[in-house]
Amino acid sequence: MSATSFELPQAAVNAKLIAMISSGAVVLGILLSGFVISEPAPYELYMAGLIAIWALFGLRISRAALPLLVLLVTMNIGGMISMTQMADLANTPLYLAVSLFLAFSAVFFASVTATQPGLYRPIFIAYVISAVMTSLLGIAGYFHAFPGAEMFTKYDRAAGAFQDPNVFGPFLVLPGIYLLYLILTGTVSRMPLLAVPLLIITAGIFFSFSRGAWGMFAVSAVLLTGCLFLQSASGMFRLRVVIMTVAALSLLTIAIIVILQLPGVSEMFSNRAHLEQSYDTARLGRFARYAIGFQMAMEHPFGIGPLVFGTIFGEDTHDIWLKMLMDYGWLGFVSFLTLVLWTIAAGFRILLRDRPWQPYLLCSYVAFIGNVGLGTFIDIDHWRHMYLLLGLIWGAIALEYRHQRLLRPVLRTQDGKGRGDLKFG
Secondary structure (H helix, E strand, O other), rough: OOHHHHHHHHHHHHHHHHHHHHHHHHHHHHOOOOEEEEOOOOHHHHHHHHHHHHOOOOOOOHHHHHHHHHHHHHHHHHHHHOOOOOOOOOHHHHHHHEEEHHHHHHHHHHHHHHHHHHHHHHHHHHHHHHHHHHHHHHHHHOOOOOOOOOHHHHHHHHOOHHHHOOHHHHHHHHHHHHHHHHHOOHHHHHHHHHHHHHHHHHHHHOOOOHHHHHHHHHHHHHHHHHHHHHHHOHHHHEEEEEEHHHHHHHHHHHHHHHHHOOOHHHHHHHOOOOOOOOHHHHHOHHHHHHHHHHHHHHHHHOOOOOOOOOOOOOOOOOOOOHOOOOOOOOHHHHHHHHHHHHHHHHHHHHHOOOOOOOOHHHHHHHHHHHHHHOOOOOOOOOOHHHHHHHHHHHHHHHHHHHHHHHHHHHHHHHHHHHHHHHHOO
């Protein structure tokens, strides 16, 4: 037997081994994303090394994903220009370094999913596991389940392994939406297995007492069910979606009523359930700072420097659009706005197409819409999961681009055959 006959199986084994190692490396990064108690977090350190190694061994960026890279880099250039307006740089270089790292992380996730679409499923499974783990920590902290558990709370609200409950809550939305998708589209026998992690994640969102996370999860869930209803031509499936949605809302209402009977929960829920808080409408509250900040943007087209706004007014911008204007200047603002609109338009165009990666695109897309909406009332500039969402969506955009390119020769061939039949038939 020739040596060549042994080379092919060995090459196949090596390729499979490399694929397993690379998948495991990405999965570990996703698992670490739910644990950001201190900065730099293990996620940053690990992912920075992983991206560097991957780049050395050939990180391929699809032509379709180039707008993501260009616009994120341009946004960060705006931040560097804005830094020149500062008298004291303080920690600004580190802040912009994190911004640039997060930008590259989005490009990384777009590149690896476009190259290996099979990574979508392990990424989502790892995200669910990470979300369940950090939710359990947050719930345990809220109820003081063990000595020292309060480290997983902040302001008497569940924060999990995060520094802020307002980041912890939104982090849980995508895995919650993914589990909801699996319940709506999967078999009845799998529902109990999926319901348990969904209940844990939903409880984490609730006990974060983040109004933004509550609204974001509700909006994303409505968008998901609406898309599934429109996508299917089956009357039975549509009826199933309607029945399960009504059942889920009923169970959620009952669960909230029961939870509100717990000591201290009702009072916190009542305080947080108001659309406006005192710090929103005060003389120099959040809404007043919006008006002042947008006026300052007209006078400072290059921005005033990253994090400077908070030192002037005692509170940060709490608005991603104002954040861009103040910290990244008009160049950063236009770049980010263009990226958001491009992502929404390009993702919407392919949202309901029947593809193997379509479920992951759909869940990422509705969660992204929720994050952008929430960004109007809070800074989402350094949210790691926001850049993951960008990467997942642009990975699907690149996959669709490649799919269409591979389809064109087939269509041309079929078209040519069709014309030949008409001409000579």
